[in-house]
Amino acid sequence: MLFAAGFGTRMGPMTADRPKPLIEVAGRPLIDHALAIADDFGPLRRVANAHYRADQLAAHLDGRHVAISREAPDILDTGGGLRAALPLLGTGPVFTMNTDALVRGPNPLRLLADAWDPDRMDALLLCVPLGRAVGRKGGGDFTIDGGGKISRSGDHVFTGFQILKTDGLADIPERAFSLNLLWNGMAAKARLFGLPYPGHWCDVGHPAGIALAQDMLRADV
Structure with missing residues (x-):
């Protein structure tokens, strides 16, 4: 699941004529960086949600084996968006990826797949230590204990990459909601x-973040 429906308001005029996932960094749109990670991992059923300038995003992804989950008339946030996309994704555990962040290092999906233990876990979130979160202002999102369990606040930042079970989405009454409710x-x-x-x-x-990401990808950090 590629989260790509947002308005990109923090980008200001840059998203006046395009959705944020189509902003270019290092010569290619943000969503293409995310798709490269999925391609490198191997065969996956791929779905992107779309709301703001959905037609542009759909046109860009046409012929690239990505199903589009259109959110209308209202945007559904991460939790509602994931639940709406389940008919396209299937019933098993799902990888999710944000399309407004970049990484330099091992394939995040492969790391998650290797560490995933469905007998113990309902979700496994990939988190980066604050010292390697380029351009991050403020504190972290989570603390990870010695056994891998996480709690709120701390010195790790959620990267947007995770693998999680989706069964609990059916129990949330709101139509539009954050995945934080499922995590809780x-x-x-x-x-x-x-x-x-x-x-x-x-x-x-x-x-x-564009210049910071380009520097990061050139290994200038």
Whole structure:
């Protein structure tokens, strides 16, 4: 699941005529960087959600084996968007990827797949230590304990990459909601886990992130 429906308001004028996933970094659109990670991992059923300038995104992805989950009339946030896309994704665990962040290092999906233990886990979130979160301002999102379980706040930043079970989405009454609601239920059952990412990560959700990401990809950090 590639999250690509947002308005990109932090990008200002850059998203006036295009959706954020089509902004170029290092010579190619952000969503193409995400698809390269999926391609490198291997065969996957791939779905992108779309809302803001959905037709542009769909045209860009035409012929690239990516199903489009259109959100209309309202945007559904990450949780609602994932639930709406389930008919296209299937019933098994799902990888999710944000399309406004870039990484330099090992393939995030492969790391998650290698560490995934469905007997113990309902979700496994890939998190990067603050020291390798390029351009991050403020603290982290999670603490990861010695057994891999995570709790809120701490010195690790969620990268947007995860693998998770989707069964619990059916129990959330809201139509539009964040995946945080699903994570809260998993954490209450001690089934929410984190995996440290050994590479670098950069948020490209704001204009300054473009130059930072390009420097990161050139290994200038």
